[in-house]
Amino acid sequence: MKAAVIVFPGSNCDRDAATAIAHVTGTAPKMVWHRDADLPDVDLIVVPGGFSYGDYLRSGAMAAHSPIMAAVKAKAETGVRVLGICNGFQVLTEAGMLPGVLMRNQKLKFICRDVLLKVETSNSDFTRGYNAGQVIRIPVAHHDGNYFAEADVLDRLEDEDRVAFRYCDAAGAVDAEANPNGSQRNIAGVLSEKRNVLGMMPHPERLADPLLGGTDGAPMFQALMKVLG
Amino acid sequence: MKAKVHVTLKAGVLDPQGKAVHHALEALGFDGVQGVRQGKYIELDIAETDPVKARPAVEEMCRKLLANTVIENFAIDFEG
Numbered sequence: 337m338k339a340a341v342i343v344f345p346g347s348n349c350d351r352d353a354a355t356a357i358a359h360v361t362g363t364a365p366k367m368v369w370h371r372d373a374d375l376p377d378v379d380l381i382v383v384p385g386g387f388s389y390g391d392y393l394r395s396g397a398m399a400a401h402s403p404i405m406a407a408v409k410a411k412a413e414t415g416v417r418v419l420g421i422c423n424g425f426q427v428l429t430e431a432g433m434l435p436g437v438l439m440r441n442q443k444l445k446f447i448c449r450d451v452l453l454k455v456e457t458s459n460s461d462f463t464r465g466y467n468a469g470q471v472i473r474i475p476v477a478h479h480d481g482n483y484f485a486e487a488d489v490l491d492r493l494e495d496e497d498r499v500a501f502r503y504c505d506a507a508g509a510v511d512a513e514a515n516p517n518g519s520q521r522n523i524a525g526v527l528s529e530k531r532n533v534l535g536m537m538p539h540p541e542r543l544a545d546p547l548l549g550g551t552d553g554a555p556m557f558q559a560l561m562k563v564l565g
Numbered sequence: 566m567k568a569k570v571h572v573t574l575k576a577g578v579l580d581p582q583g584k585a586v587h588h589a590l591e592a593l594g595f596d597g598v599q600g601v602r603q604g605k606y607i608e609l610d611i612a613e614t615d616p617v618k619a620r621p622a623v624e625e626m627c628r629k630l631l632a633n634t635v636i637e638n639f640a641i642d643f644e645g
Binding site: 393394397401429430435436437439440441442443444484485486518 | 578579581582585629630631633635636
């Protein structure tokens with residue numbers, strides 16, 4: 337599996353993503369600077385977490401228009417898998433590659449802790465390593481993770497099985513109490529129409545090695561490797 | 566000429582920051598504030614001097630970058 341991780345000024349999970357990919361797949365991804373206009377030949381592009389451009393204007397708004405994002409969009413259209421984590425999810429929504437927007441957390445606090453996620457679909461190359469309905473533990477670290485889209489957009493996402501993850505409790509119940517940030521319908525991650533782009537607020541790359549206290553994030557990278565070789 | 570852009574949250578989109586400001590105003594003893602919505606004000610210094618000619622470009626700037634039209638509206642005024 338040939339992977340690339342995009343690096344923006346202010347990215348701070350780019351190396352975590354690279355380490356997780358190298359750990360799981362045995363191959364280090366290429367790090368690609370945001371000013372570059374071209375991407376190497378890759379099967380997977382990670383748009384990492386962090387605070388690209390200091391979250392100026394809106395989280396992800398500036399990064400979405402950086403030179404590399406045109407190349408990321410073009411690759412995504414040819415079917416290359418794109419994984420946006422946290423700030424990466426914000427960037428992908430601002431770039432119009434995923435619907436909706438990540439607003440300020442409902443309680444206005446930065447949240448940095450493990451959350452429980454219900455895997456809503458295993459029908460994607462990112463989530464095939466999980467069972468639908470499975471509850472996994474993945475860390476979040478964000479101030480703007482409150483997923484919002486109009487009701488008709490949310491309905492469509494659900495109808496098309498494009499909600500990848502929802503915040504839940506240990507029993508898998510999806511309710512307001514298990515919602516850390518006010519996201520509409522507890523949505524933590526969504527897929528693109530062609531299912532080759534995933535954006536999610538939680539950080540699977542941060543729990544992909546037993547040394548970090550858990551491995552619930554590893555199946556995502558393992559599943560990608562299985563498909564992409 | 567100056568283009569003055571106000572970016573505001575659409576009606577119906579929750580504004581927790583506005584709510585927090587509202588509570589703070591009440592805590593300071595300001596009664597009678599019925600609601601607070603927080604937005605952004607962006608001032609552009611532009612070369613064009615004709616507002617009619619300038620408007621389409623500034624609207625494009627708002628749609629492409631200055632506002633996220635999923636949740637925000639924008640209003641443009643010209644001055645000078």
